[in-house]
Amino acid sequence: xxEEFAILQEIFAKLEPTPLVHEHPLxxxxxxxxxxxxxxxxxxxxRQLKLYGVAFRSVRKYDVVDDxxxxxxxxxxxxxxxxxxxxxxxxxxxxxxRKECLATCIWRSxxxxxxxxxxxxxxxxxxLAPQFYEKYTLDRYWLHCSPxxxxxxxxx
Numbered sequence: 001x002x003e004e005f006a007i008l009q010e011i012f013a014k015l016e017p018t019p020l021v022h023e024h025p026l027x028x029x030x031x032x033x034x035x036x037x038x039x040x041x042x043x044x045x046x047r048q049l050k051l052y053g054v055a056f057r058s059v060r061k062y063d064v065v066d067d068x069x070x071x072x073x074x075x076x077x078x079x080x081x082x083x084x085x086x087x088x089x090x091x092x093x094x095x096x097x098r099k100e101c102l103a104t105c106i107w108r109s110x111x112x113x114x115x116x117x118x119x120x121x122x123x124x125x126x127x128l129a130p131q132f133y134e135k136y137t138l139d140r141y142w143l144h145c146s147p148x149x150x151x152x153x154x155x156x
Contacts, residue, residue: 012089025102058136
């Protein structure tokens with residue numbers, strides 16, 4: 001299982017955003033936000049997989065001038081997740097001119113994601129949301145992918 005985890009991390013390291021991520025991060029379908037088709041065509045997964053993902057779509061508060069605390073807490077939560085050897089990919093976009101942003105995490109299972117949410121540093125980062133965000137939504141999804149390069153995203 002450790003070998004498969006390393007293979008999947010290597011595949012998802014090549015995940016790249018499309019322009020829609022920056023232009024319309026709150027409304028663009030996840031299937032259009034990243035290079036999924038190209039990714040799985042060039043780097044097929046080792047077997048049929050059903051992975052779990054969470055997309056964080058947000059609007060930052062306009063009166064927030066210093067977001068150093070938010071980025072530091074996010075970085076620590078990321079390190080904590082990586083140390084758990086459960087997170088396959090974390091991707092965080094840049095704010096657009098409307099202070100909108102999309103971030104996503106991909107896990108091997110929903111259980112692993114639930115474990116991360118209860119981890120102390122993730123809980124600390126999440127507790128900062130009211131201070132920094134005007135609004136946000138969490139889109140939970142299944143990412144189905146197969147060795148023949150096919151994929152689908154199912155919002156749950």
